[in-house]
Amino acid sequence: xxxxxxxxxxxxxxxxxxxxxxxxxxxxxxxxxxxxxxxxxxxxxxxxxxxxxxxxxxxxxxxxxxxxxxxxxxxxxxxxxxxxxxxxxxxxxxxxxxxxxxxxxxxxxxxxxxxxxxxxxxxxxxxxxxxxxxxxxxxxxxxxxxxxxxxxxxxxxxxxxxxxxxxxxxxxxxxxxxxxxxxxxxxxxxxxxxxxxxxxxxxxxxxxxxxxxxxx
Amino acid sequence: xxxxxxxxxxxxxxxxxxxxxxxxxxxxxxxxxxxxxxxxxxxxxxxxxxxxxxxxxxxxxxxxxxxxxxxxxxxxxxxxxxxxxxxxxxxxxxxxxxxxxxxxxxxxxxxxxxxxxxxxxxxxxxxxxxxxxxxxxxxxxxxxxxxxxxxxxxxxxxxxxxxxxxxxxxxxxxxxxxxxxxxxxxxxxxxxxxxxxxxxxxxxxx
Numbered sequence: 254x255x256x257x258x259x260x261x262x263x264x265x266x267x268x269x270x271x272x273x274x275x276x277x278x279x280x281x282x283x284x285x286x287x288x289x290x291x292x293x294x295x296x297x298x299x300x301x302x303x304x305x306x307x308x309x310x311x312x313x314x315x316x317x318x319x320x321x322x323x324x325x326x327x328x329x330x331x332x333x334x335x336x337x338x339x340x341x342x343x344x345x346x347x348x349x350x351x352x353x354x355x356x357x358x359x360x361x362x363x364x365x366x367x368x369x370x371x372x373x374x375x376x377x378x379x380x381x382x383x384x385x386x387x388x389x390x391x392x393x394x395x396x397x398x399x400x401x402x403x404x405x406x407x408x409x410x411x412x413x414x415x416x417x418x419x420x421x422x423x424x425x426x427x428x429x430x431x432x433x434x435x436x437x438x439x440x441x442x443x444x445x446x447x448x449x450x451x452x453x454x455x456x457x458x459x460x461x462x463x464x465x466x467x468x469x
Numbered sequence: 470x471x472x473x474x475x476x477x478x479x480x481x482x483x484x485x486x487x488x489x490x491x492x493x494x495x496x497x498x499x500x501x502x503x504x505x506x507x508x509x510x511x512x513x514x515x516x517x518x519x520x521x522x523x524x525x526x527x528x529x530x531x532x533x534x535x536x537x538x539x540x541x542x543x544x545x546x547x548x549x550x551x552x553x554x555x556x557x558x559x560x561x562x563x564x565x566x567x568x569x570x571x572x573x574x575x576x577x578x579x580x581x582x583x584x585x586x587x588x589x590x591x592x593x594x595x596x597x598x599x600x601x602x603x604x605x606x607x608x609x610x611x612x613x614x615x616x617x618x619x620x621x622x623x624x625x626x627x628x629x630x631x632x633x634x635x636x637x638x639x640x641x642x643x644x645x646x647x648x649x650x651x652x653x654x655x656x657x658x659x660x661x662x663x664x665x666x667x668x669x670x671x672x673x674x675x
Contacts, residue, residue, distance in 0.1 A: 262664045263642065263657035270636040271578040275586070296566055301667065302578065303571025304618040305636050307500075311528030312535055314545055319523050322549050323516060326556050378586070380643075401643055401653065428653060450641055 256288050258423035262298075264404070265291065269298035276375065276383025276448035280404045280424075283347035283446065287422045346408065350446060358408075358444065363387060370394070381449035388412070388443045393436040401451025403427050410443035412436060503569040511559040519556055522569075527552050530577045536637045537581055547584050551577040581639075620670030628663040631656055 260268075260281065267273045268281045285292050346358065353375065354361065363371040369389035377383045381401065385408075388394070405425040412419055414435040419425055427433075437443040490498065503525065510518050531548035539547065554576045562572050621629065634640045634648070642660075646653045 261657065261661070263660040266632075266660050266664060267635060267642060269575075269578075270639060271582050272635055272639045272641050274641065278582075296571075297668065298664070299567065299575055300571045300617060301621075301632070301664070302574040302636050303568055304621060305633075306526075306529050306533055306574045306577075307570045308618055308621070309529050309532040309536075309637075312532035312544070313528055314531055314548065318527065318545060318549055319520060322523065322553055322556075323520070325553055326516060326519070330557055380641075402657075428657065450643055 254287055254422045255420075256290070256422040258417070258419055258425060259288065259291055260284065260294075260404075260424055261426045262294075264402070264426050265295055265298045266301065269295060269302055274379035274381050274448070274450050275377045276379065276381060277402070277404055277450055279349055279353065279375075279377070279383065280406050280446050280448045282349040284406055284422070284424050286347040286349065350408075358385075361385070368392065381451055383446070383448045386443075386445050386447060388437050388445075390437050390440045390442065393434060401428070401449055403447065403449045406446045408444045408446060410437060410441040411439055412443050412445075413438045500568055500570065504564040507555070507559060507562050507569040507572070508564050510556070511562065522555060523552050526555070526569075526573050530573065533574070533577055533637065534581055537585075537639045539581070539584070543584065547580050548577070551580045554580065617667050617670065620667045623670070624663055624666060628659045628666070631659045632663050635660065 264273075264277075264281065268278060273281065285295060346354070361373050363373050363385075366372045369392035371387040373385040373387075375383040375385070388410075403425075405419075405427075407419050407421050407423050409421060411421070412435040414433040416425065416433060418438065419435075503522070506518055506522060509515070510522070527548050530551050531544050534544040534547050535541070551573070555573060558576070562569070567575075621632065624632065630649070631645055634645045635642075640648065642653055642656045645656045649656070
C-alpha cells in the first residue's frame, strides 16, 4: 500500500498522550497498522511521555503495594482480551476496526443519507462522532468546513479535493480552518472512517440533515 | 536507584566511575541501566529485579495517573496493575525501540485509559512482536530521551504548558484551547513547534 497522506504531529502527540477521544484513537490505530512511517513517528511522540514520566515527582505507594503485586506474579495470566469476538480474518480492513465492527463491511446496517451516500454510526462514547461513510462514484459532498478536529481514513476507493488525491490508507487530518469539497474519482465506492472530537453543533431535524456533511 | 542492591550487579556494571561522568552521561547511564534491567527481566524472571523496577517506576507511574485526575486509591491500584503488566509483558520490551521509561509510560497510559472507559471497549494496541533476544540491544532511543528531557526544559513557557496539559493531564486539544482561552489552531501549532524543537534537540530531522 502506498500511503501519501499522514497525520499532523499534533495528532500523534495527542494519541501518545492518550488524550484523543475513542473514535479518533481507533482511527489513528487503524492507520498505524498500515503505516510503518507513522509507527516510527509514534515511537518519538511516545518518548516525550517517557521523558516526562522520568521527570515527575514520585508519589509514594502504600507500604504493602509491592507485596500485593509480588503475590500476583505467579498467578496464571488472565485473558486480557476485553473483546470476546475474534478479529475477523479480513485483510481488507485494519485489524482494530475489524474487531470493533465484528462483521464484513457489506453486512453492516448501512443507512442511506442522501443521493449516493450511505453512513454507519459506530456509536462510540466521548465527544464527537465516529462513522463510516460509503460514497458512490462521481458523487461530490457539498462544500463544507469543520468544527474542531476531524480525521478521515480511506478504507477503500479514493477521493480528490482541494488538498489532493486520497487513496486507501491515506488520512486527511483537518481542523476548522479547512474548507473542502471531496469528490469520489474512480468507479469504485469510496469507504472511509471519519472521527471528530467536537460535539455536533446542530440538533433536531436540521442536525440530522447536515450531520453527514459537516463531518467529511 | 538502589546502587547497593546485590542483585543488580549486571545493571551497575559501568566502565567509568560516576565521578568521571558528565551530568548527561550519568542520566544516560541511569536510563540504560533501567532498560538493561527490564530486558534482563524477560530472561531471568528475577523477582528482586522486578522489585527494583517497582521501587523506581511505580511511584512515578502513580504520580502520572494522579495527574490524569484519578482519585488516590484508584491511582494506586492502576499503578499496581501497570507494574504487573511490566512483569507479564517484559518479553515484549525491545530496548532498540524504546527506553524502559517510554515503554512503561505506554503501559500505564493504556491501563489508565482502560480504567477510565466505562464501557470496556478494547484498546487499539498495535500487534506486539516479541523481539529477538539477540537483538534486544539498547538503541538510540535511550540517548534521544536523555537529550529530550533537557530539551523540554528549554521550551518557551507557552509550549511547555500545552505539552504538559496534553501528556500529563490527558487534556484534548479542544479542552486545552478552552482552558487557556486560545484558538484550537494555536494549541496545535504550539504542540507542533514544541515537537519540532524536541526533535531538533535530539538531532534528528523529521
